[in-house]
Amino acid sequence: MALKTETMILNMGPQHPSTHGVLRLELELDGELIVNVKPHIGYLHRCFEKHAEAMSYPQVIPYTDRMDYLASMYNNFGYVIAVEKLLGIQVPERVEYIRVIMGELQRIASHLVAIGTNGLDIGAFTPFLYLFRDREKILSLFEMTCGARLLYNYMWVGGLSHDIHPDFVRLTKEFINYFRPTITELNNLLTFNKIFIERTANIGVLPLDTAINYGVTGPSLRGSGLAFDIRKEDTYSIYDRFDFEIPVGQGLVGTVGDSWDRYYVRILEMEQSLRIIEQAIDQIPDGDVKAAIPKRIKPPKGTVYTRVENPRGELGYFIISDGNLNPFRVKVRAPSFVNLEVFGELCKGHLVADVIAILGSIDIVLGEVDR
Amino acid sequence: MKNPEEIFELLKKEFPEAILGIDKEAPTEPIILIDPPQIKTISLFLRDNPELRFDSLMVLSGVDDANGTKVKDEDGTDVISGGTLSVYYHLHSVYLKHKITLKVSTPRGNPQVESVYNVWRTSDWHEREAFDMYGIIFLNHPDLRRILMPYDWNAGYPLRKDYKNPEFYQGMKVPY
Numbered sequence: 001m002a003l004k005t006e007t008m009i010l011n012m013g014p015q016h017p018s019t020h021g022v023l024r025l026e027l028e029l030d031g032e033l034i035v036n037v038k039p040h041i042g043y044l045h046r047c048f049e050k051h052a053e054a055m056s057y058p059q060v061i062p063y064t065d066r067m068d069y070l071a072s073m074y075n076n077f078g079y080v081i082a083v084e085k086l087l088g089i090q091v092p093e094r095v096e097y098i099r100v101i102m103g104e105l106q107r108i109a110s111h112l113v114a115i116g117t118n119g120l121d122i123g124a125f126t127p128f129l130y131l132f133r134d135r136e137k138i139l140s141l142f143e144m145t146c147g148a149r150l151l152y153n154y155m156w157v158g159g160l161s162h163d164i165h166p167d168f169v170r171l172t173k174e175f176i177n178y179f180r181p182t183i184t185e186l187n188n189l190l191t192f193n194k195i196f197i198e199r200t201a202n203i204g205v206l207p208l209d210t211a212i213n214y215g216v217t218g219p220s221l222r223g224s225g226l227a228f229d230i231r232k233e234d235t236y237s238i239y240d241r242f243d244f245e246i247p248v249g250q251g252l253v254g255t256v257g258d259s260w261d262r263y264y265v266r267i268l269e270m271e272q273s274l275r276i277i278e279q280a281i282d283q284i285p286d287g288d289v290k291a292a293i294p295k296r297i298k299p300p301k302g303t304v305y306t307r308v309e310n311p312r313g314e315l316g317y318f319i320i321s322d323g324n325l326n327p328f329r330v331k332v333r334a335p336s337f338v339n340l341e342v343f344g345e346l347c348k349g350h351l352v353a354d355v356i357a358i359l360g361s362i363d364i365v366l367g368e369v370d371r
Numbered sequence: 372m373k374n375p376e377e378i379f380e381l382l383k384k385e386f387p388e389a390i391l392g393i394d395k396e397a398p399t400e401p402i403i404l405i406d407p408p409q410i411k412t413i414s415l416f417l418r419d420n421p422e423l424r425f426d427s428l429m430v431l432s433g434v435d436d437a438n439g440t441k442v443k444d445e446d447g448t449d450v451i452s453g454g455t456l457s458v459y460y461h462l463h464s465v466y467l468k469h470k471i472t473l474k475v476s477t478p479r480g481n482p483q484v485e486s487v488y489n490v491w492r493t494s495d496w497h498e499r500e501a502f503d504m505y506g507i508i509f510l511n512h513p514d515l516r517r518i519l520m521p522y523d524w525n526a527g528y529p530l531r532k533d534y535k536n537p538e539f540y541q542g543m544k545v546p547y
Contacts, residue, residue, distance in 0.1 A: 226465070329432075
């Protein structure tokens, strides 16, 4: 007679150092193998969308900062593009260039945290500290520009809150020269480290058709081998002027679409971001960054859906205007929210210890998941 | 790659009764209006037709149209009766690179929309969120629970325009 067996439920979180915030995972285990994962979210729900309905259009911008707090610049970027489209205004060239530079610096800063915490979760402490040291330099550039290190409120509808500092161009170039070699250093330290590869290669393989059906975007989708990047696909701002490549996962050490591929796509993306900044930094034209800021923001009736390539994927803003000073409805398509949906699928059949390796590789920010 | 008007004509030919019209007044993109019980059939067609191949649902958003009659209650807040709640579907095709927006409107008193869970798996959480925030029931959704609000929140649906905060939640005072 066979022994009677049953699965066990194990709670991970909400207070768990590897869940990147307050996320509760309900793991259904058969021994040490994952049968099913049920994420429970909402611990950080702050009703962003309800608040936005009570605010005027510019007042919403600081709230967007607080969604994905590791990529605040980019959240501003997506929102102001949506409102500008609704208003039908053109922003000065200088503003476009500065926005792209800030956006790409933010992408590097965000990827540094993603890579660092992914390593930290599975035991690599040193790279984490190295990467935070480098991120600090980017935050200092932001601080020099707008006074804030994390939540900037920098991009305004039609312009920017401050022009760049006279030293900004020089210091950014210095940063690029400093940062390029550290990517090689990071590759030696973590990327091609045998232990790291053993922990992430062939773990949490995401097949491409599953990724598309689940709406996965950003580095997680590109890790599965599809060169899909909104900066190229549905280009916005002035991204069509720059020459850069879209890195995709190739299964260098395991299968295409495994945790290591998602991780490595981020490393390659940082190099591409450096390329964009290098091209943009020498071309910044003169101009007044506040010239096009409207005195009164009252868009006509209508709807708009715009999407930008945030460090985590497709960040979309769906705004309905009823012709008033407040938006009638602001819906945010948060990349982390959508990417987290596929997480249960990725974990099936893996060990408990792999759960955090997979979670780190899809890189979520709970502030954005719960909004 | 097709533009929204061509997609509308194609759908109109295939489903003459379920396609209610096209709203071209929106300043950015046209919106195709659809009969709520038919949305799943139409979604399957949009996904599987080789000329359309809408394999990806970008976002599904609930909206309170607030177009019913508004009555002030004793403490001065609006109570809306009648009118509609809507769901917007923003689709795009990874391979053919076109986009389209669909909209269904359902009566506020009994909001019911067919779920597209089996068409695009990503709609799972989006539909749960629309249910959580607006109380729109997605028929045949396998796991329609609240997602962002607490599971035992029984004070209504927060993003409705006539929502009122409860005095207390589990003994804690809510307005601060």
